[in-house]
Amino acid sequence: MRRERRAELCLRLLPRTSARLRAFRGDDVPEGTEVSRPILSAAGSRMTSASPLAAAGSRELCAGARPAPGTDTSALVGKTERGSLVHCLSSAPTAGSPRGFSGCAESPPDHRHRMDSSLAGAPSPQPSRANGNVHLGPSVNPNARPTDFDFLKVIGKGNYGKVLLAKHKSDGTFYAVKVLQKKSILKKKEGHIMAERSVLLKNVRHPFLVGLRYSFQTPEKLYFVLDYVNGGELFFHLQRERRFLEPRARFYAAEVASAIGYLHSLNVIYRDLKPENILLDCQGHVVLTDFGLCKEGVEPEETTSTFCGTPEYLAPEVLRKEPYDRAVDWWCLGAVLYEMLHGLPPFYSQDVSQMYENILYQPLQIPGGRTVAACDLLQGLLHKDQRQRLGSKADFLEIKNHVFFSPINWDDLYHKRLTPPFNPNVAGPADLKNFDPEFTQEAVSKSIGCTPDTVASSSGASSAFLGFSYAQGDDDLLDC
Structure with a gap:
């Protein structure tokens, strides 16, 4: 349905155009895949795995994807769909050579352009604590629990979880809470979770960057509590x-x-x-x-x-x-x-x-x-x-x-003293007209709002998310 809407728009705007592209991380490409031959997704959805952390309403969350064209090309991309494209190569590529994908190899910021195998800004995994919990570092919000929220609607979906409109029970504040499955992230060797969180922590005081209010976790899930932005993409x-x-x-x-x-x-x-x-x-x-x-x-x-x-x-x-x-x-x-x-x-x-x-x-x-x-x-x-x-x-x-x-x-x-040229005219936080009904009509899973009785999880999941949680002061909230 979303594919058809995007295709119709593109056909009106450009003859022979039926799709824009979405892409996902190169580490999902099978070993030996040639970088020069794209593998085109038949799914055509607008979910992307390129960003495991996005505010409600981002490309990972919303509708209208232009489906990937079913043509085989000699493009430079290895695997493409609509969304963010990442070729995380283990070494500098040679044109036309076969390339396996083994995680995301970043080049460090260096004028000598060395390639190295470290993840983009991600901390090295450390051993989990004795009780099996992820060590959350000095920014931990130890009191946060899923039961603190009423999870009202699904407003987005990605490869690792969902984004939900949530209302905090104590003060009635609305948030976009992104809930990610640890096992899914680890299975795909997703290393950008911590890197994105690190950037978010630097952005909280800029008026045009989404803010991370705080983050916490259960043995199975990660929770990002983000600014709720409902004016639409x-x-x-x-x-x-x-x-x-x-x-x-x-x-x-x-x-x-x-x-x-x-x-x-x-x-x-x-x-x-x-x-x-x-x-x-x-x-x-x-x-x-x-x-x-x-x-x-x-x-x-x-x-x-x-x-x-x-x-x-x-x-x-x-x-x-x-x-x-x-x-x-x-x-x-x-x-x-x-x-x-x-x-x-x-x-x-x-x-x-x-x-x-x-x-x-x-x-x-x-x-x-x-x-x-x-x-x-x-x-x-x-x-x-x-x-x-x-x-x-x-x-x-x-x-x-x-x-x-x-x-x-x-x-x-x-300082936002200029009047925007367009007002989304949202009636309030519960106004979801700028979100795709395909998401908002989906039932909210009961497990999302439950705090498991067990405290420990597998050591693999624990060690991968050290320093994850974060708590922010109340003076940084958006005006709406």
């Missing part, structure tokens, strides 16, 4: 309206750029900017979610090499498997802005290999009807040479000083 609204006028696109692009600039100031590269990861809050402000592909510790002059992202938004240097820096995020911003203005990503094709050819070699084509400032910004952000790309030298400062953003008062923007 930017993609959801773009799908409905097809394209935005420049003032509205400028507002969203400015808030997203502010969030990306803040991440860069923390030496974090986001790497997966797309409309599905941009939510609107109840007032219409942007909330950036899904930090599963973030890379921490990248200084301004340093690079990383992991082949990851979402196919439509991959920068040329990533496709060329070259070392890249934070300029990849500004390419993605350009692609998202282009899509907001024109309805599809700038180099989109139903044929994956053709789309990659377009990204690498096709000159940017901007349809008429746009201002000179908008065209100039798109050309700057979508420059194929990362060294010449807008933002490659002074980072966010170059973006905010571009003439396209001259109507924006950045201080007012940051």
Whole structure:
């Protein structure tokens, strides 16, 4: 059903277009799979395994996927669907060579571009405590239990669990609680849980980044208590309206750029900017979610090499498997802005290999009807040479000083003193009209709200989630 809706939209916007792509981690690809031949999923759902931690309403959670095309291509991607693509290679790949996938090998941020087998920002597993519980570190919230919440509705699903609208029994506060099965995560050797949690802990005070309120666990499950954001994905609204006028696109692009600039100031590269990861809050402000592909510790002059992202938004240097820096995020911003203005990503094709050819070699084509400032910004952000790309030298400062953003008062923007161009008109926290009924009509499992009597779990599950839990102060909550 969601597949059909997305396909119908794409057919209206672009002849011969029936799908955008979703991808999942390379460690799910069987040993010996050739990187140059994509394995296309027949499922076509919008669940992604690329981010085990996302706020309610992110691509992992919501509907309308463009189904993967059933064509065999010679693209650079190994296994693709709609969503985040991660090629986690154990060493630098050789074009056309067979490649087994054994976890996610990150290159450390280093100008020498060494490859190493450590996970992106994930701590090394440590032995579990004597009682079998996961050691939760200094940020533990030892008093949190599933029974603290009334779990009201399923609002999203992923490969590792579900996201639920939950109401805290003591104070009536609504949250998006993501519940993940430890066994599922361990089975797929998912190492980005802790990395994403680490990035989330840095984001709690930025107005356009989703906040992690706290996290806790039972022997079988991990619980992320997140900001509840029910204004819908930017993609959801773009799908409905097809394209935005420049003032509205400028507002969203400015808030997203502010969030990306803040991440860069923390030496974090986001790497997966797309409309599905941009939510609107109840007032219409942007909330950036899904930090599963973030890379921490990248200084301004340093690079990383992991082949990851979402196919439509991959920068040329990533496709060329070259070392890249934070300029990849500004390419993605350009692609998202282009899509907001024109309805599809700038180099989109139903044929994956053709789309990659377009990204690498096709000159940017901007349809008429746009201002000179908008065209100039798109050309700057979508420059194929990362060294010449807008933002490659002074980072966010170059973006905010571009003439396209001259109507924006950045201080007012940051403090949310600017009125959003669109109001989602949600009636309150219980208003779920911006979530897919396929999720909200699903029954809530009773096990989610139960606290098991047993305290210990298997040592394997225990040692894998050390330092997981986190508790935050009350002064950081969203306004809505």
